[in-house]
Amino acid sequence: MKKRKKINGVRVGIGAAAICSFLCLWAFATREGTTLGILMPGPVEVFTHLVETTYTKVGPLTIWGHMFNSLRRVLVGFTIASCCGILLGLAMGWNRTLEAIFRPIFELLRPIPPLAWISLAIVWFGLGEGGKYFIIFVSGFSNVTINVYTGAKSVDPELIGAAKMLGCSERRIFPSIVIRSSVPYIFTGLQIAISSSWAAVVAAEMVRSTNGIGWMITAGQSVGNMEQIMVGIIVIGVIGFLLSTFMRGVESKLCAWSRVQDS
Amino acid sequence: MSKVIECKNISKTFESVNGDFQVIGDISIEADQNEILVLFGPGQCGKTTLLKVIAGLEPATSGTIHINGKEKTKPGPECGLVYQTTALFPWLTTMGNVEYGPKVQGVPKKERRARAQKYIDLVGLTGFEKSYPIQLSGGMRQRVGIARVYCNEPEVMLMDEPFGHLDAQTRYLMQEELERIWQTEKRTIIFVTNNIEEALYLADRVLVMTNCPATIKKEFKIDLPRPRDYTDPEFLRLRQEITSIVDPAE
Amino acid sequence: MKHKTLKHSGNKQWKYLIMSVCSIVTFLLVWEVCTDVLHLTTPTTLPSPVRVFSTFIDKFTNTKPDGATLQVHTLESMKVALSGYFIGVVIGVPLGIAMAWFKPVDYFVTPLFDLLRPVPGIAWLPVMIVLFGIGLLSKAMVIFLSAFIACVINSYSGIKNTKPVHLWVGQTFGASNLQLLFKIAIPTALPMIFTGLKVALGASWNALIAAELLAATKGLGFMINQARGIYRPDVILVGMIAVGITGAILGAVIDALQKVFIKRRR
Structure with a gap:
């Protein structure tokens, strides 16, 4: 089992070159005098603005305030969605009666894209936080449930037999075997859910909000402040990346036992 | 000497929409304390099911099983099963797997750790306590499977072709290892x-089985000194005799 | 020994099927009772299933309150979604394959792709509107990005998961690099590529609805948004159901295509 700790120098080099050429291309395409240059800012303007937003307010808050609000929403919605999804997925995967009862309703609601719920959420919850939490919940819930459900259904029956043979009581089979066995599936669902939840926050904030990164983008659009829009996009990208990386890190720690080694 | 395990008139039929399929005919088996009883037969029919029935993992269609006088109806620690596929818990380390039995039965941590360590040493896996099954070779995993059942200190150990998936070299090694382990800590093994x-290397007695529905064709008592010699003339004669009466595999 | 009744595949299946049907019927009944009978909610918050159903039928012919019938909205949405989707697939799948197969492409494109990936497609809408105006193109671009990202990821994974053994076999037969790609790697990756197509479709459809909420004059997302403004949640629900059904049908089309393309392998 070799852990590849060496950093591939060539890869990093070419990667850096790629990013540099992209930035140069961007700067070139938006230079003084081009049509694109009138419509869109170059990298220099965008990064200057990014730095500015850390100490000047954009609307009601600095960029830190907006980031905090967006993150707060995503984490709350995601946590609720995960808990509910894991519970429902395990229940449906393990108990055939619960599966027969809940799965049809779930399958009926599943094809509706999460963002289609936005209007309904506003009708039900008004323009406050409740509606946003609801959308984020809907975005994450479906993915977590499906993956956990698949996991609970795929428990190897031999393992259950082995546990009983070793003296495990019927009551303890579920926590001791089914849940432990489903952990990799839970994490697959969580990884997808964190990305969808982050996308949902952005969309919800773009539609109806008074703060947050998504709001920053639409606010920028309504006053024609392109730098603000670009800054918003960059921040969204960075935070989205950090969230995914964090989730992958947690998964590799907890699911070390299921990593298929290179043969 | 009273029998450790007595199975009387076991039969097993699987019902399905396509018709009933009888896997086990009428089988009666007994084993003495610390005896290695080998069930030898062709192909795949019936032998694994028989072990699962004895272990209580599958209900028999008819017949009874008694272990040291008590009737056995459910799976439990008195009868341990070493699986052909090992069936180790992938999320537990070697130590975790081996101590699982005592753990779910409430043995306190210190005692069960010591016990598990003893059996990990016995099967020759000292140093691999913290490894996950995915990091171990096939032979090593099977050792964990054996240690896990040994640690539970069952009255009878069942082994379902535990070395079937191993390459020839490892297989010979494991046979010798099992002999050594059994000599150190005697158990009743089917x-x-x-x-x-x-079969001839390990057995005190060999029961030759038929194809589906499985029954016992003939019993052979193996009186050779241990550890057995694969090239001993008597070993070879028995080998010839047994293979000549075995059904061809289906 | 107690006899355990073995599962006759017929018996128990019927029991669960009945439970499922009852479950849906109960759900609808409870909904109906809470709205039309007990009046726990107002028609402007949650309409009854009967009302939703009648509005659904009505919308096939009625252009009020948003200016077009259900079919017109659906077709408009599909037009936008599928244009963005197809371009996303046509560019994304080959790019993903190239990134997984040719190291120089991987080293150059992957860092750029990793920068793009965490940004949800919808976040680009304002940029697209500034560049292309409020029209089909800006929405299609947003959808293109959503579909593109999903296709690249899944095609990349699919090719990367090709078993080295299969490639070695091809090499011993003297196959060239390109032949290995087209004859071994791509066919093995097809299931994952199709998964990518489905995921991309879901992402596109999702992005489309959001885009129409923000910038459209026709389409299902627009219909839903309008209905909210005039307190017609029954139309919202009709819209959501239409979105769901259309998405499901498109997904089923991909499933059918998958069976056609992958049938000959297994």
């Missing part, structure tokens, strides 16, 4: 195999 050399 061992299933379709490999004649393995």
